[in-house]
Amino acid sequence: MNRDVMDTFSWANENREEFWRLITKVLKIQFKERNENDNVIDISKGMESSIYYPKAKMNICDTLLQGSDDRCAIVYMRESEMRANEKQPPIHRISMRELRATVNRIAYALTHKLKSVVQVGSAVAIDMPMTWESVAIYLGIIKAGMMVVSIADSFASEAIEVRLRMADTKLIFTQDVIVHTAKDIPLYTRVLRANPPLCVVLPGKSASGEHQKEPALCVKLRDGDMSWSEFLRDTDETKAEAVYVSSMSRANLLYSSGTTGEPKGIPWHHSTFVKCLSDGYLHQDIRQGDTVAWPTNVGWMMGPWLISQLGLGATIALFVGSPVSIDFCRFVELCKVDHLGIIPSMVKSWMHTNATSHCDWSCIRRFSSTGEASNPTLYHWVMSQAHYSPVMEYVGGTEIAGGYLSGTMLQPQLLSSFSCPCFGLNVILLDMEDCQPIQGIGIGNEKSGDYFNVQDRSIVEGECVVIGPSIGLSVELLNRNHTDVYYTGMDQIQTGAGKITLRRHGDQLRVLPNGYYQHLGRVDDTMNLGGIKVSSVGLENVVMRHPLLSKEIAAVAYRQQDVDAEKLVICAVPKDTEATFSRIFEKRPLGLQIAPAKNVGVSRVIVSKVEDPNIANEQKLRLSVLYAINGKIVWNKPFKAVVDVLASASLPIRIQFVANQFDVDKIKKELQVLVTQGLNPLFHVHDLFVVQELPRTASGKIMRRILRNDYSVSQL
Template sequence: MAAASHKPLGAITADDLAAAAPGVDAAALHAALRRALDSRAGAGDPAAVWGELCRSLLRPDVPFAVHRMLYYGCFAGFPSPTPPAWTPDPKEAALTNVGRVMEVRGRELLGDAYKDPITSFPDLYKFSNENPEAYWRMVFEDMGVEFSVEPSCIWRESDAYPGGEWLPGAELNAAANCLNAKPGRSSQDVAIVWRDEGKDSEPLNFMTLEELRKKVCLVANALDALDLPKGSAIAIDMPMNVNAVVIYLAIVLAGYVVVSIADSFAAPAISTRLKISEAKAIFTQDYILRDDKELPLYSRVVEAKAPMAIVIPVRGSLPIKGLRVSDLSWQDFLGRVNDTKVENYAAVKQPAYAFTNILFSSGTTGEPKAIPWTHITPLKAAADGWCHMDIRKGDVVVWPTNLGWMMGPWLVYASLLNGASMALYNGSPNSSGFAKFVQDAKVTMLGLVPSIARTWKNTDCTAGFDWSAIRCFSSSGEASSVDDYLWLMGRACYKPVIEYCGGTEIGGGFVAGSLLQPQALSAFSTPAMGCNLFILDGSGNPLPQDSVGIGELALDPVLFGSSTTLLNADHQEVYFNGMPEWNGKVCMVFLACF
């Protein structure tokens, strides 16, 4: 950060502030700065001083140059290159999912070593690896996960799986769990809130959990009317809107397998994914609307020589022209359902390792890897959201993404399995319309990739919007910038950014942050719960845990939710061959991050 090159906080003058931000009332800002330094916090450590500045002075309308000057001045000479930009408050920490459970069960889980949620968080991380039976049962119970057939145990050794077998004997349906009311919530609570681009001054749209259930059941019944064999792969090539989410859940509920295709792909990329997955049908739209422009989508599907397509008209009830003989309009597809089956559907109970979704790596270095998700993988995604982003009932969660990439399904499961509302903006996130949507929907967890934050900062399109409902941000997909994320935190009164890194192969993250730990900018604070990390030395052997080192990352294969097969490659060869052993098991190499 090179904080030492910046003027210490106590040496900053009104003239310095005026030079950094011409036109501001530098004298008033300097007086407020002096009051913060003279307060009780001013006698403490730099993190306490910074917290006081965030509370008393650094409003979103204060020019960012002032935020930056005070941040670097506060931590000038700090001994660590990653000073905390946010520090948890003990009272708020006790209200998080993890804090609440630890306050009740901390001594039961950790014994006399338990102190409080913040102090004992590292002990809980170790517990999650050393006692997976107790940890995962606790998480499933708190999330309200329902099994059609209970597992005989949480984990056991198995020659069939490199990391052992999870949830042996269990049967469940991940989509059905999304449609059940969670503890403390009712079927009339909001499941999805959305707005379409160009309608930014209109009221928000809401769908209750019960309304979502009925729509999913309707589509599931219509799928059965296609007479495809259960387990068939069915693709989705659409923007991530309400219809796409309904279709996604219906495919899983009815015992079929989603094939995820990003709506930005050209025909050759669509064709490749359809062939690898052997998809029997595909859901798409006639167009994608952006800035009132019609970007063709169905025509790309046709060019890819896709199988039967079910095509949704983006402009409501207008008929779609030029459908192939084998294709169906959305209206005709739904019209195949018997009226007596419209609102109910018995979820297909599936073994835990049955496929729910086929996702793909980017394919930038060759044919994309086809990575199946099972009914276990959604629980990993939701558990990460439960622990690391603290997604809980009453929250509103938004993450601009697409079902073609893993963060799309992640958003579905991390929000609905935790009893939160999913927020969808059908348009570009790089706009004031999206910023207004975050305000109007009272978003509490805002996920993004760093390039979006950079665009917001450069265009100032978030100016004037109230983001004070946000409790945390989360970031994945790219390397983030300290300055960009300092700016981002300032838009929401300095709420933390939870960095999150993992991949499609594990359905979530292997390293992250937590609301029970201080958070530095563009830095991780903890491995993901239930995940052992290793750094390999120059000889390819794991360094002792908790030691400092630089090298290739490897993962303990005993990782809940991780993939066990690839459709078009040898899973063992790709992830395990040539890797060292740890604790009697071959470590897993990690190739791709999201």
């Protein structure tokens, strides 16, 4: 590790107040009212009730929209336009002056035109792709002193409705359709099925409005809803003023997975964005004039994070289309992207289709990876496409507003590893068995105790917990008790700032002998599917609707190796649809010859002599784990009893297989439809694992761990 970086981190770790005071000055965070002598972080009411910039009045848009009028704020390209103009595809640029003007018009319309619908503090949703308009809408809502409700454009109507209701949403911005090269995907009609409030609808096919003054919508609007052009009509950008609020006023409501099925509503305050800027500046090395591309959406944390980088003087690059296409790779070259956000599944698609073969990616100075478990083989390949520019790993969460582990450009970067915790906070590991801090894990000033000792050590694994205080750490949840979720039952440790209560996070980490970290997944009942965190319970509640499955259902995340992306496996006990299969054995069979049929979950086996018509003295063997996986019969040790009977019994004998007979492949497809319609079409059902019963354990977490292990064995 670079000693200078570690020495600086140690100072920042021991002097949180001074660190955040310095970073506030370096980042030029703007305030309407603030006494510079006031503390940056007030923990007088406890770590769980931290106040960032107490007594300050601000609107974060003042910080994010800084810069000269003529600097490029947003550059974007459309996949549909690239296909139509392959030789000279249009590159659209939005100056800071244009962005500020549109933000002001949106803020004016909200505070004047729709003042009977929304007021300061109202919840206003966005459910649309990551276009330049969605960026302007996001900033316009915040500038008007209202709260953005972030909803991903991939969510099904039911999931949209839950989020709108939880936030008491008064207004929603959406699009008529999502334009794809194959076909247009209706979005407005999906939103309507969610029983939304007033909708402002933008045109998807020409959302920039450059080809027509008033682009036509592809749908007929519901009575009372309005088009984008109608919303902006008669708005005056010069009369819009930022609404200044407390630094702890809500600016954005994002949703993360919840262990009870309902998503957690995590408010971001105006002060929260300082964490995004700090991580971009110190860890991602985003500089003034850089062009940053990160395929995402305002419905996910990285959408607001990307928008925040405007405050560092960066240009954000948006691609309206599929990020796994050849056109996206051309977009990176044509827009001269300096910083590219990636996930392994995206890189895998590029590699398999040779999408970068005719692209010059010498413009890329570094990659950043978050959202999925990274894969060193894939990332070595993607580095080779950009003259071996490094991949900066980045892991955190919505409730942190950024990362807790990353790296710096001043340290050697090891593929699929993190070189240091993020500045402004720290982490330690808890033993997975007794939940006690593992000594010698963590980085900081050795005076604080053994938790921060970085001596040579063997590989250690444990549960990650966060050591605050830090700007960005959430202090409230919309629909849960924040203290219970993150702090109740956690120990305290002694630091330079006094006794600090550890903060629960739920990730499992490995620490290598050189002090670098590796991410091993979750230790709780959530999983990461395609970069999206979702609760097991939420998935189970949707899958449980299948008529042939009982209520005994468990959704587990499966990875064959640590570097693989998590896959969704549904473990289920079928309803009683028993059928009996009989075979008479005159010779002693071997192994798989005993299997009765494909795709059959055998619940029990009855062995009897053939000459006994009443099946007297039968031997009943209950098989707790006997599955059919993709047509391959897999069994555990109880099956050995059947083999033993065949080896010792006087032949001939009859074996009856009593089974739940149903088509696993067909049901798996039907489960995919349920997940697509009830949650998100991006959640792919990898497999259906038929079990006789779910393990009886002290917690759902332990039960799913056992099932995950059983499934892993079945795949050998």
